[in-house]
Amino acid sequence: MKTTHEGGSRAARATRAAIATGGLVSLVAGSVAFGAVAANAADLPATLIGPATSWKYSDNDTNPSPGDDRLPWTRDGFDDSAWKTGVSPFGAKNGSATPNLGSKFPVSTVVNQYADPVAKTDVRTYHFRSTFVLTAAQLDEIASLTGSLVYDDGAQVFVNGTKVAGFDDARVNAAAPADQNLIWAGSGASDPAPGTFSVPDSVLHAGTNTISVALYQDRPTSSDIYLDFKSLVPVAEEAGAASISDIVLGVGGTESERLVTWYSSADTAQVVQFAPAAQVVGGVFPASATTVAATGGPTTSGEFNRVATISGLAANTAYVYRVGAEGSWSSVESFRTQAFEGDFDFLFFGDPQIGSSGNVAGDGAGWLDTLNVATQAYPNTELLFSAGDQVEHAANETEYDAFLAPDHLREIPFVATNGNHDVGSKAYEQHFATPNTDRAAGPGNASSSGGDYWFIYKDVLFLDLNSNSRDYSTHIPWLQQTVAEHGDEAKWKVLAFHHSIYSAGPHATDSDVVDRRNTFPTVISDLGIDLVLQGHDHSYARSYLLRNGEKANADEQAGADSVVAGPGGVLYVTANSASGSKYYGLQAGGFPWLSVSNQENVRNYTAVEVTDAAITVKTLRSQAKGDEKPVNSVVDAVTLTRENDGTDVSEQVQVTLPDAAPGEFAWSIDGSNDLVDLGTAVQNGDAFEATGEINPIRVSDTRKGSPVWAISAQAGDFAAGGEHFSGKYLGWTPKVVEQGGGASAGIPVGSGFDGGSGLATASTLGSAVAGHAKGAGKLGADLFLKVPVEAAVGTYTATLTLTALS
Numbered sequence: 001m002k003t004t005h006e007g008g009s010r011a012a013r014a015t016r017a018a019i020a021t022g023g024l025v026s027l028v029a030g031s032v033a034f035g036a037v038a039a040n041a042a043d044l045p046a047t048l049i050g051p052a053t054s055w056k057y058s059d060n061d062t063n064p065s066p067g068d069d070r071l072p073w074t075r076d077g078f079d080d081s082a083w084k085t086g087v088s089p090f091g092a093k094n095g096s097a098t099p100n101l102g103s104k105f106p107v108s109t110v111v112n113q114y115a116d117p118v119a120k121t122d123v124r125t126y127h128f129r130s131t132f133v134l135t136a137a138q139l140d141e142i143a144s145l146t147g148s149l150v151y152d153d154g155a156q157v158f159v160n161g162t163k164v165a166g167f168d169d170a171r172v173n174a175a176a177p178a179d180q181n182l183i184w185a186g187s188g189a190s191d192p193a194p195g196t197f198s199v200p201d202s203v204l205h206a207g208t209n210t211i212s213v214a215l216y217q218d219r220p221t222s223s224d225i226y227l228d229f230k231s232l233v234p235v236a237e238e239a240g241a242a243s244i245s246d247i248v249l250g251v252g253g254t255e256s257e258r259l260v261t262w263y264s265s266a267d268t269a270q271v272v273q274f275a276p277a278a279q280v281v282g283g284v285f286p287a288s289a290t291t292v293a294a295t296g297g298p299t300t301s302g303e304f305n306r307v308a309t310i311s312g313l314a315a316n317t318a319y320v321y322r323v324g325a326e327g328s329w330s331s332v333e334s335f336r337t338q339a340f341e342g343d344f345d346f347l348f349f350g351d352p353q354i355g356s357s358g359n360v361a362g363d364g365a366g367w368l369d370t371l372n373v374a375t376q377a378y379p380n381t382e383l384l385f386s387a388g389d390q391v392e393h394a395a396n397e398t399e400y401d402a403f404l405a406p407d408h409l410r411e412i413p414f415v416a417t418n419g420n421h422d423v424g425s426k427a428y429e430q431h432f433a434t435p436n437t438d439r440a441a442g443p444g445n446a447s448s449s450g451g452d453y454w455f456i457y458k459d460v461l462f463l464d465l466n467s468n469s470r471d472y473s474t475h476i477p478w479l480q481q482t483v484a485e486h487g488d489e490a491k492w493k494v495l496a497f498h499h500s501i502y503s504a505g506p507h508a509t510d511s512d513v514v515d516r517r518n519t520f521p522t523v524i525s526d527l528g529i530d531l532v533l534q535g536h537d538h539s540y541a542r543s544y545l546l547r548n549g550e551k552a553n554a555d556e557q558a559g560a561d562s563v564v565a566g567p568g569g570v571l572y573v574t575a576n577s578a579s580g581s582k583y584y585g586l587q588a589g590g591f592p593w594l595s596v597s598n599q600e601n602v603r604n605y606t607a608v609e610v611t612d613a614a615i616t617v618k619t620l621r622s623q624a625k626g627d628e629k630p631v632n633s634v635v636d637a638v639t640l641t642r643e644n645d646g647t648d649v650s651e652q653v654q655v656t657l658p659d660a661a662p663g664e665f666a667w668s669i670d671g672s673n674d675l676v677d678l679g680t681a682v683q684n685g686d687a688f689e690a691t692g693e694i695n696p697i698r699v700s701d702t703r704k705g706s707p708v709w710a711i712s713a714q715a716g717d718f719a720a721g722g723e724h725f726s727g728k729y730l731g732w733t734p735k736v737v738e739q740g741g742g743a744s745a746g747i748p749v750g751s752g753f754d755g756g757s758g759l760a761t762a763s764t765l766g767s768a769v770a771g772h773a774k775g776a777g778k779l780g781a782d783l784f785l786k787v788p789v790e791a792a793v794g795t796y797t798a799t800l801t802l803t804a805l806s
Contacts, residue, residue, distance in 0.1 A: 043137065043138060043141070044138055044141060044142070044234040044236060045234065046233065047231040047232055047233050048132035048134075048145065048232040048233075048234065049130065049132060049147075049211065049229055049231060049232035050230075050231060051087065051088060051108075051230075052087060053087065053088065053130055053132075053229070054085060054086075054087060054130065055085070055086055055087065055088065055090075055128050055129065055130045055229075056080040056083040056084070056085055056128070056129045056130070057083055057084050057085075057086060057090065057109075057111065057126060057127065057128045057129070058080075058083045058084070058126065058127040059084065059111040059112040059123055059126050060112065060115075060123070061115035061123040061124055061125075061182070062182070063181045063182040064078075064080075064127050064181060065078075065181060066178070066181075067178060068176075068177050068178050068369075069177070070177050070178065070180050070181045071158070071161050073127060073129070073181070073212065074129075074158035074160075074161050074210065074212040075160065075161035075210060076160065076161075076208065076210045078129070078210075080129050083127075083129070086108070086109030086111075087108050087109055088108065088109070088227065088228050088229045088230075089105070089106055089107055089108050089109070089150070089226065089227065089228035090107070090108070090109045090110075090111050090126075090128070090215075090225075090226070090227045090228075091105065091107035091109075091110065091111065091224065091225060091226040091227070092107075092110060092111050092112070092113035092224060092225050092226075093113075093223055093224040093225075094113070094223055094224070095113045095114055095117070095120065097110065098110075099224065101191075101192070101224055101226060102191070104191075105150070105191070105192050105226055105228070107226075111123075111126060111225065113224075113225060120221075121220045121221075122217045122219070122220050122221065122222055122225070123217060123225070124182050124183060124184055124216070124217055125181060125182050125183060125185075125214055125215065125216050125217065126214070126215040126217075126225065126227070127181070127212070127213075127214055127215075128212060128213040128214075128215065128227065128229075129210065129211070129212045130210075130211050130212075131208050131209060131210055131211065132208075132209050132211065132232065133207065133208050133209070134204060134205075134206055134207070134209060135206060136206040138234070139201070139204060139205070139206050141234075141236055141237060142201050142204065142234050142235065142236065142237060143201060143235050143236065143237035143241065143243075143328070144198050144199055144200050144201055144235045144331075145159075145198070145199035145204070145232050145233060145234055145235065146196060146197070146198055146199075146231075146232075146233045146235055147164075147165065147196060147197045147198075147199060147229075147231065147232045147233075148194070148195075148196045148229075148230040148231045148232075148233075149194070149195055149196075149213075149227065149228060149229045149230055150192045150193065150194050150195070150226065150227070150228040150230065151167055151192060151193060151195060151215060151226065151227055151228075152186070152189070152191070152192035152193065152224060152225060152226040152227075153168065153185070153186025153187055153188055153189070153216055153217055153218035153222060153225075154167060154168040154169050154171075154172070154185040154186030154187065154215075154216035154218065155167045155168075155169070155195070155213055155214065155215050155216065155227070156169050156172060156213070156214045156216075157197060157211070157212070157213050158210075158211070158212040158213075158214075159199050159203050159204070159209060159210070159211050159212075160203050160204070160205065160209055160210055161210075162203045164197055164198070164199045164200075164203065165195070165197030165198075167193070167195045168185065168186045168187040168193075168216075169185055169186075169216070170185075170789075170790075171183060171184065171185040171186075171216075172185045172214075172216065173376075174376060174379070174790075174792070175376075176376070176631075177369075177372065181214065183216065184216065184217060184218060184219055184220070185216035185217075185218065186216045186217065186218035187218065188218040188219065188222070192226040192228070196283050198235075198331050198332075199232070200331060201237075202245070211232070213227065213229065215227045241266070241327045241328035242264040242265050242266035242268050242270065242304075242324065242325065242328045243264070243265040243266075243328070244262055244263070244264055244265075244323060244324045244328065244329070244330040245262065245263045245264075245265075245303075246261070246262055246263040246400070246401075246404055246431060247260065247261070247262040247323060247330060247333060247404075247409075247410050248260070248261045248262070248404065248409050248410065248414055248431060248432060248433075249333070249335055249409065249410050249411065249412070249413055249414060250413060250414050250415075250416070250432060250433050250434065250435075251383060251413040251414065251415045251434075251435065251455055251457070252309065252310070252311070252413070252435055252455065253435040253436055253455050253456070254455070254456055254457070255313075255315070255337065255340040255457055255458060256311060256312060256313040256314075256315075256337075256340065257309060257310065257311045257313065257435070258309070258310040258313070258335070258413060259307060259308075259309055259310075259433040259434070259435060260272050260307065260308050260309075260310060260321070260323060260433075261305060261306065261307045261430075261431060261432060261433045262305070262306050262323050262324075262330065263299060263301075263303045263304065263305055263306075263430075263431075264296075264303060264304045264305070264306055264324070265303055265304075266304065266328075267298070267304045268325060268328075269293070269325060270294045270306050270323065270324050270325045271291050271292060271293050271294055271308065271323070271324075271325065272291075272292050272294060272308040272310060272321055272322070272323045273285070273289040273290065273291050273292075273321060273322055273323075274289060274290055274292075274310050274319050274320065274321035275288060275289035275290065275319065275320060275321075276314075276317055276318065276319055276320075277318040277319060277320050277334060278318070280320060285320065285322065285332060286320075290312075292308045292309060292310065292311075293308065294306035294307060294308040294323070295307055295308070299426075299427065299430045300395055300425050300426050300427050300430065301395070301397045301427065305430040305431070306323065307433040308323070313337050314337065315337055315338065315339050315340045315754075315755050316336075316337060316338060316339060316753060316754060316755070317336065317337050318334065318335075318336045318686070319334065319335055319336070319337070320332050320333070320334050321333055321334070321335070333407075333410045333411065334411060335410075335411050335412065335413075336411075338380065338382055338788075339728070339752050339753070339754075339755055339756070340458065340755065341458055341459065341755070341756060341757060342458065342726065342728045342752050342756065342757040342758070342760060343609070343610060343611045343612075343726045343728060343757075343760060344380075344382045344457075344458050344610055345378050345380060345381045345382065345607055345608065345609050345610070346381055346382055346383035346384070346385055346415075346607075346608050346610075347374050347375070347378060347381050347383070347384055347385065347605055347606070347607055347608070348385045348387065348533055348573075348575055348605070348606040348607075348608055349370065349374075349384065349385065349386055349387060349575065349578035349605055349606070350387045350535045350538065350540075350574070350575025350576050350577050350578050350604065350606075351387055351388065351389040351419065351421075351535045351536065351538055351575070351577055351578070351579075351581075351582070352367045352386075352389065352390055352391075352403055352577070352578050352579040352581065353389040353390070353391065353392050353419075353421055353577070353579065353581045353582055354367060354390065354391050354392060354399045354400075354402045354403045354579060354581060355391055355392035355393060355396060355398075355399040355402075355581070356392040356421075356581035356582040357580075357581045357582065360398055360399055360402050361402065362581075363402060363579045363580070363581040364401075364402030364403070364405060364579075366578075366579040366580040366581065366603055366623075367402070367403065367406070367578060367579040368405065368406045369603070369622065369623070370578045370579065370603050370605050370622040370623075371384075371406050371408045372406075373605070373622040373631055373632065374605045374607070374620075374622060375408060375412070377607070377620070377632050378607050379790040379791075379792075380725075380788060380790055380791075381412065381607075382412070382413070382457070382458075383412065383413050383414075383415050383457065384408060384409070384412050384413070384414045384415065385415040385417075385496065385533065385608075386414070386415060386416055386417050387417055387419070387496070387498060387533065387534060387535025387536070387575045388416075388417035388418055388419025388420075388421075388422060388497075388498030388535050388536070389419030389420065389421040389422060389498065389535060389536070390403050390416070390419070390421075390422055390428070391403055391421060391422065392421055392581070393421070394421060394422050394423060394424035394425035394427060394428065394448075394449075395424070395425035395427050397427070400427065400431060404431070414432070415462070415464070415496075416428070416431075416432035416434060416464075417464055417496050417497065417498055417535070418449055418450070418451075418466045418467075418468060418498065419468075419498040419535065419536065420468055420498065420499070420536070422449060423444065423448045423449055423450070423466070423468040424447070424448055425447065425448065425449065426444075426447065426448070426449055427449075428449040429444070429449040429450075429451075434451070434453040434464070435453060435454070435455045436453050436454050436455060437451045437452070437453040438451060438452055438453070438478055439451040440474060441466075441474040441475060441477075441478035442465055442466035442467070442468070442469040442471060442474060442475050442478075443466075443469060443471065443474065444466070444468075444469070448468070449466070450466045450468070450469055451466055452464065452465050452466055452474075452475065452478050452479075454482050454486065456486060456489055456490060458610070459489065459490055459491045459492070460490055460491065460492045460493070460494055460610060461482075461483070461486055461487060461489065461490035461492070461493045461494070462494050462495075462496070463479065463482060463483075463493070463494070463495045463496070463529075464495075464496045464497065465479075465495070465496070465497035466497075467497035467498050467499040467516065468498070468499075470512065470515060470516065470519075472519050476523055479495075479523060479527060480523075480527065483527045483528070487527070487528065491612055492530050492531070492610065492615060493527070493528060493529045493530050493531075494529070494530065494531045494532075494533065495524060495529045495531070495532045495533070496532070496533040496534070497532075497534060498534065498535050498536050499512070499513055499516055499534070499536045500513070500534035500535060500536045500537050500541070500572075500574040501513060501516050501517040501520060501521070501534070501572070502517070502534075502541065502543040502546070502572040502574065502591075502593045502594075503534070503536065503537035503539065503541045503574040504537065504539055504540075504541040504574070504586045504587060504590070504591065504594055504597035504599075505537035505538060505539040505541075505584040505585065505586060505587060505599075506537070506584055506585070506587060507536055507537045507584070508537065508587060508591060509587070513536075517549065521546065521548055521549035521570070522548045522549065524570055525546075525547050525548045525549075525568035525569075525570055526568065528567075528568075529570055530565065530570065530571065530615065530640065530642070531570070531571050531572075531573070531608075531615055531617070531640065532570060532571070532572045532573070533573055533575070533606075533608075534572065534573065534574045534575070535574065535575050536574075537574055537584055538576060538577050538582050538583050538584040539574070539576050539583065539584050539585070539586055539597065539598070539599040540574065540575065540576040540596070540597065540598040540599065540604060540619055540635055540636065541572075541573070541574040541594060541596065541597045541598075542571070542572070542573050542574075542594075542595050542596040542597075542617070542636055542638060543570075543571060543572040543573075543593045543594065543595055544556050544558075544563075544593060544594075544595045545563050545565050545566075545569040545570065545571055546569070546570050546571075546572065546593060547566070547567075547568040547569050547570070548568060551592070551593070552565070552566060552568065552569040553566070553569075556595070558594075558595050558596065559595060559596050559636075560595065560638065561637060561638055561639065562638065562639040562640075562641070563638060563639075563640055563641075564640075564641050564642065564643055565640060565641070565642050565643065566642075566643045567643070569642075571617070571638070571640050572593070573606065573617055573619075575604065575605075575606055575619070576598070576599070576603075576604040576619075576635075577603060577604070578603060578604065578605055578622070579603065580602070580603045580623065583599060583601045584599070585599055586599050595638075596636045596638075598619075598635050598636065600621075600625045600629070600635075602621055602622075602623040602624065602625045602629075603621070603622045603623040604619055604620065604621060604622060604635060605619070605620060605622050606618065606619045606620075607619075607620065611760075612757075612761075613641060614639050614640060614641045615639070615640045616637065616638070616639045616640070617637070617638055617639075617640070618634060618636075618637040619634070619635040619636045619637070620632050620633065620634055620635060621633050621634075621635060668697070668698050669695050669696075669697060669698075669802075676692055676693070676694055676695065676783065676800070677692065678690040678691065678692040678783065678785055679692065681785065681787065683789060686788065686789050687753055687786045687787060687788060687789060688785075688786070688787045688788075688789055688791065689784070689785065689786050689787075690784075690785045691782065691783060691784055691785070692782075692783045693780060693781060693782050693783055694732075694780060694781045694783060694800070696737050696778045696779065696780045697711055697765065697766070697778065697779045697780070697802065698776060698777075698778050699711065699741050699743060699766070699776065699777050699778070699779060700741060700775070700776035701741045701742070701768065701772070701774060701775070701776075702774045702775070703774075705770075705771070706742065706768070706770065706771050706772045706773070706774060707770055708767070708768065708769060708770050709767065709768050709804065709805065710764055710766070710767035710768075710804075710805045711764070711765045711766050711767070711779060711802060711803070711804055711805075712746075712762045712763060712764050712765060712802070712803050712805065713759065713762065713763060713765050713800050713801060713802045713803070714727075714759060714760070714761065714762040714763070714800070714801050714803075715727030715728075715730045715758070715759035715760055715798055715799070715800050715801075716798050716799045716800075716801070717798060718730075718787075718796035718797065718798040719796060719797060719798070720792070720794030720795055720796040720797070721794060723791070723792040723794050723796075724796075725787055725788075725791050725796070726752065726758075726760055727758065727759055727760040727798055728751075728752030728756070728757045728758035728759070728760035728761075729751050729752050729753050729758055729785055729786055729787045729788075730751065730758050730759045730760075730783060730784070730785050730798070730800075731748070731749045731750045731751040731752075731758050731759060731783070731784045731785075731786070732748065732749055732759060732763070732765075732781040732782060732783050732784065733748040733781060733782045733784070734746040734747070734748070734764070734765050734766055734779065734780070734781045735779070735780050735781060735782065736766065736777060736778070736779060736780075737777075737778040737779060737780040738776075738777055738778035739777055740773075740775040740776045740777035740778075741768060741772065741773070741774070741775045741776050741777040742768030742769065742772020742773050742775075742777075743766050743767075743768055743777035743778075743779060744766060744767060744768065744769075745765075745766050745779065746763060746764035746765050746766055746767065747764070749763045750784075751784055751785065751786035753786040753787065753788065754786065759800070762803070765779050765781055765802070766779040
């Protein structure tokens with residue numbers, strides 16, 4: 001079977017350095033725009049950019065900043081002296097010297113349309129730069145800037161090297177950074193589209209500020225291009241208004257919840273407001289948004305933290321949200337829920353430890369790049385899971401600034417783990433709200449963070465320990481009670497804590513680690529934990545399956561790509577650095593628990609793919625190690641399955657298809673072509689859709705007594721090269737094509753895009769009850785595929801396995 005498809009900023013404290021962010025597709029930018037009230041302070045200009053503003057621009061189809069760092073052209077100091085000069089609006093149509101895009105879209109500066117004038121192939125991307133000046137006094141009065149533009153076909157906006165807006169730029173964000181400056185992108189709409197955006201004061205500075213725009217052409221044969229940068233309006237900070245910063249979208253107790261935390265400069269009553277993105281009309285945040293009051297108190301850095309719970313979320317829905325209060329709202333952020341059951345991926349990151357190298361900006365850049373690489377490779381990832389040690393110094397807010405800078409932490413639920421570099425302050429607790437937290441288990445104290453917590457996500461029970469505490473008298477009862485109360489709800493149990501007890505580096509022989517290793521393993525095995533995720537040793541390690549701390553299967557080979565756990569068998573994984581801030585070497589002697597260890601001194605991340613039947617743990621390089629080990633090459637991968645423990649009963653059914661003879665049951669696929677081609681998928685909203693039908697299944701039953709029979713099917717994952725998506729997105733409507741043999745059609749199964757497991761779970765195509773009429777019938781089914789638009793381009797194939805039960 002195959003199918004083809006083609007296809008927020010934060011307001012930081014003025015004393016904090018602005019850190020460039022980007023790389024994650026925004027659910028808001030390009031489709032939802034938000035306005036703001038213009039500044040009314042006497043010394044603030046009506047607009048900083050207007051029709052008379054001079055712009056430098058490049059229209060020769062070249063990349064102004066080749067290489068993995070695509071942003072030098074957006075920053076101060078870039079040499080644009082060879083670029084052309086003009087004023088907005090800029091445009092071209094069909095190569096005309098006097099382009100006419102309609103009376104609503106005048107052109108002041110005609111740009112070059114064709115990279116190849118003979119073939120009339122368009123320029124892919126245009127680049128624009130200008131500046132504006134703010135005095136220190138003006139900057140003190142500004143809460144943000146509101147920009148307004150009209151564009152065709154796609155655009156990204158940068159201020160002082162930070163991306164502040166993206167419009168119809170999904171293809172840009174999906175590309176490698178080295179390709180993002182020169183690429184086809186945009187909606188392909190017939191008319192230029194309006195857009196507004198907000199620039200937080202955190203990216204501004206006193207003096208000359210640089211604003212840049214990348215304008216994207218949708219395709220080589222597009223008839224026009226257009227940019228009208230209308231205004232950049234200062235928004236005055238209201239007297240006494242709180243400044244909002246440090247927003248984090250945290251995981252909730254279930255799939256339908258999110259915990260949101262933020263910092264405020266003032267101790268005022270604040271809320272989170274959220275609404276489906278579809279309710280945004282004309283760039284106005286919905287008046288119908290749900291409002292939830294926040295709680296919080298003073299922080300260790302002299303500010304005030306706030307936390308609120310977003311609940312009642314629907315599956316497969318895009319949302320917008322903001323935090324604060326009237327007169328001091330944050331930027332509008334966005335996130336998307338996915339199906340509430342079925343397969344899913346999450347990303348696991350080892351010790352970012354921002355500041356450990358002594359270069360906070362460099363560590364932050366490495367952390368951001370790993371997040372970009374990982375989320376581009378796994379665009380449907382549902383959680384960002386930390387191994388702990390977010391920062392080097394527990395109370396250092398400059399390091400937290402760099403850690404929290406990426407927009408990913410406001411768009412994908414973040415799962416925090418308390419590391420030894422986090423514990424020495426209450427800042428960890430103040431930045432990260434965690435669900436179902438028991439502060440008495442693995443407790444902290446008046447000046448340190450503590451507590452154990454749990455949550456359930458898609459039938460997986462996640463438990464997270466504060467391993468800084470070795471108060472086993474609280475950890476162990478908490479684990480036992482939590483598993484006793486919630487273990488039956490889970491198909492898998494995943495435990496996380498910072499201090500790896502089965503690593504390969506120098507910490508493996510630390511006395512405190514040895515103490516944990518002497519205490520935890522038997523408890524972990526007894527509780528039926530399947531996977532343990534750890535950090536601390538800044539190198540990669542994967543254990544053999546261990547039961548009570550010993551190798552569970554003497555025959556397991558080192559580096560096996562699949563392992564089958566019997567009762568008490570546990571897989572332990574230790575993550576390498578996600579930021580590159582610090583690496584530890586491997587101990588030369590090795591350890592008996594090690595199946596795989598690796599240290600190449602390049603950044604890693606781990607993708608964990610969860611299905612009902614297996615967990616696949618795949619660690620990849622987010623930084624190349626020479627030409628032979630590029631970005632996203634695999635360090636190690638293993639698939640974990642379980643032996644039948646007596647609680648699940650299943651059978652393997654094998655059927656031989658002989659020539660039909662009197663008194664036998666036989667079935668076969670009609671026709672000689674076993675490929676069901678669904679053709680090219682068509683975009684419909686936020687999904688690609690395709691339809692088709694299976695080759696009919698002929699069933700003949702002439703057995704004595706006419707016993708029950710059934711034909712079922714199950715879809716595997718769709719794959720195209722290294723890309724894949726779950727078979728759950730395939731659904732069907734069974735039908736009886738030819739009556740006979742007592743055949744009746746199974747019930748329809750919808751695509752998992754709209755909820756459920758689709759055909760990833762075995763479903764009945766057709767069946768007959770006992771005593772049915774003898775004879776032959778024919779079964780068929782109409783197929784329906786609905787896949788998120790984030791899926792990568794490609795021609796995908798999957799296997800639909802048919803099974804007869806008789």
